[in-house]
Amino acid sequence: MSTAEYLPDDELVDVEPQLSFSAVFADALRGEPCLVEGLSEHDEELPVHRWSRPVDESDRALLAYCRGTTIDVGCGPGRMSEHLSDQGHAVLGLDIVREAVEQARTRGVPALRRNVFDPVPGEGRWDTVLLADGNIGIGGAPRELLARCGELVDPVHGRIVVDLAGPGTGLSTHEALLVSGGRRTRPFPWARVGVDAIEELAASAVLRVEVVTRHLDRWFAVLRHAV
16 A cells, blocks of 8 residues: 555645545535445445544444553544543544544544654554544555554554454455545545454454454454564
């Protein structure tokens, strides 16, 4: 995966800026209906309404596995980070979309408009990296993303908390795009990782699976350094 695949759109040369991911995703965060194409046979609604409301029971079950200082990668409007902060965690949200960062900050969450593959404050000293809401799929290269997250956490005590798809999903990569108000983004890479694929994927990133669990229909795992 090249870093350019996850750069903010205004740092890329684009002859059709109206088709940028950031612009369409920002509109979705402001309440515009938005669909995702390319992840399955049918278009899927981007669940921004869920990301914008307070955490629910399944979110809290996932977040209970976060320990200490936490980086929320792909924080969106910041509901997960806000909850962790309310629980006494020191939290930093990362997102490439300016609107997401602004909404997270409005919630009182420290957040940076930053590519996770670029330098991040406190590398190697964070207690937890959180990949919620399918964000293990960022960039379409989950092995590289997990390896990068492994660089961010403390090598002895650090952990990576990951949302996963259900059994039978395996590992798949896609060229997806967003559609909103008649506008379509250019295709971007994304991946889906099922609970049945996480052990092999973690091992390929020199990580081990410490916990795999579910809450209702939601699956998640906790990963640690293998050595």
